[in-house]
Amino acid sequence: MRTDSSASPSRLHPRPTVGVPLSFEVYPPRSAAREAALHETIRHLAAAGPQFISVTFGAGGSVGGRSLDVLRFIRDETAVEPLAHITCVGNTYAAATGLIREFLDAGILNFLALRGDPPEGADEGDSFLGDLQSAAELVQLIDRVQAAQAPYTEAGVPGLPGAAQLQRRLRAEIAVAAFPNGHPRSRHPNEHIDALLAKEAAGATLAITQLFFHADDYLSFVARSREAGVMMPILPGIMPITSPGRLRRVLELTGEERPRALAFALETESTAEGQAEVGIAHAADLAQAVLAGGAPGIHLYAFNEHDTVLAVLREAGIPTHSLQRNAPR
Numbered sequence: 001m002r003t004d005s006s007a008s009p010s011r012l013h014p015r016p017t018v019g020v021p022l023s024f025e026v027y028p029p030r031s032a033a034r035e036a037a038l039h040e041t042i043r044h045l046a047a048a049g050p051q052f053i054s055v056t057f058g059a060g061g062s063v064g065g066r067s068l069d070v071l072r073f074i075r076d077e078t079a080v081e082p083l084a085h086i087t088c089v090g091n092t093y094a095a096a097t098g099l100i101r102e103f104l105d106a107g108i109l110n111f112l113a114l115r116g117d118p119p120e121g122a123d124e125g126d127s128f129l130g131d132l133q134s135a136a137e138l139v140q141l142i143d144r145v146q147a148a149q150a151p152y153t154e155a156g157v158p159g160l161p162g163a164a165q166l167q168r169r170l171r172a173e174i175a176v177a178a179f180p181n182g183h184p185r186s187r188h189p190n191e192h193i194d195a196l197l198a199k200e201a202a203g204a205t206l207a208i209t210q211l212f213f214h215a216d217d218y219l220s221f222v223a224r225s226r227e228a229g230v231m232m233p234i235l236p237g238i239m240p241i242t243s244p245g246r247l248r249r250v251l252e253l254t255g256e257e258r259p260r261a262l263a264f265a266l267e268t269e270s271t272a273e274g275q276a277e278v279g280i281a282h283a284a285d286l287a288q289a290v291l292a293g294g295a296p297g298i299h300l301y302a303f304n305e306h307d308t309v310l311a312v313l314r315e316a317g318i319p320t321h322s323l324q325r326n327a328p329r
C-alpha cells in the first residue's frame, strides 16, 4: 500500500520526525470554567511534539469566535501549527469569505474544510447548508480568498538596501475529511471516494479520517482510494472509546456499525478505570496495526483531555518527545 504523496511538501504532511508523526483534535470549551483546563491540556498535547492541533467548528454548538480563541492560544502559547476546522453550514459566499478572512487575519493558515452537519434540531436535507454545497467548494473558496489576500510576499535582497524581491505566497494548507466506511448519507458505495478525489482536485493536500474500529477498515479504504487515484496522505483518525456511553454517542453521531467485541468488553467492566483501560488498549492496538500497515502518522481525537490520548501513545509504544520547540512556554 502506498501512503506517500507525490504532491509537493506541505506543512501538514506527516514529516519524518523522531517518532511517529502525531496530531490531535480538540473542541472549543463549552464554558469559561473549562477554558483554563483546555489550555492546560493543549500545553500537555503540544509537549508530545505533534505536527498540528486541530480545533473543531460548529459541532456541538461552537461558533467561529470560540474556535478562533483556541486557535490563537495554540499559535501564541505553543510552537505547534494550529489547524482550523471550518464548515459550509448556513454560510452565504459573502459570509464564508468573511469568516475565512478573519481566520487568515489571525495568522491561521491551516484549515480542515468540511461540509458540516445539520445543526441540532434542524431538518435533514441540504437546506441547512447555504451557498456552498460541498467541502470541495469550500476548499476552492479558501484557496481563492487566501490568494486574493496575499498574492505574494516580499523579501529583502542581500547587499541591496531598499530593494525587494517577490516571493511565492505562503499558501493556505487545506485538509479534508475522509470516511473509511463510507459517509452515512452516501448514495452509492464509492461516493465518498469520488468526493475525496474532488476535494483533492480542488486543492486539498491531506485527508483525515472519521473514527473507525478495525484496522482493516482504514487499510482497505486507503488501498481503494489509491486505486481510484487519490494521492494525498490519509491520516487515520483514532478515538479512544472509554465508556459504553461514549460508544453510544459516537455511534449515533457517525452512523458507524457497533463494534461488538469492544462494546462487550466495555460493558463487562464495572469501574470507570477498567473501562478506560479497555478503550486505551483498543485505541493503542488500532494505532499499532495501522502504522504496521503503512499509515503516515496518527491523528487522535483528544476530547479535551490529554491523559487518555497520551496513555494510548504510551501503550502503543509510540514515543512522544518534549522537543524544545514544542515545550509549553
Ligand code: FAD
Pocket (backbone or CB within 6 Å): 055, 056, 057, 058, 059, 085, 086, 087, 112, 113, 114, 115, 116, 117, 126, 133, 134, 135, 136, 177, 178, 183, 185, 186, 187, 191, 192, 193, 194, 195, 196, 199, 208, 209, 210, 211, 237
Ligand atoms: P463532503 O466532502 O462535501 O461530502 C462527503 C460525502 O458525504 C459525500 O461523498 C457523500 O457521500 C456524503 N454526502 C454529502 N452530502 C450529501 C448529500 N446531500 N446527499 C447524500 N450524500 C451526501 N463537522 C462539523 O460540523 N464540525 C467539525 O469541526 C467537524 N470536524 C470533522 C473532522 C473530521 C476528521 C471528520 C471526518 C468529520 C468532521 N465533521 C465536522 C463532520 C462532517 O462535517 C460531516 O461528516 C459531513 O456530513 C460531511 O462532511 P465532508 O466535509 O466530508 O463533506
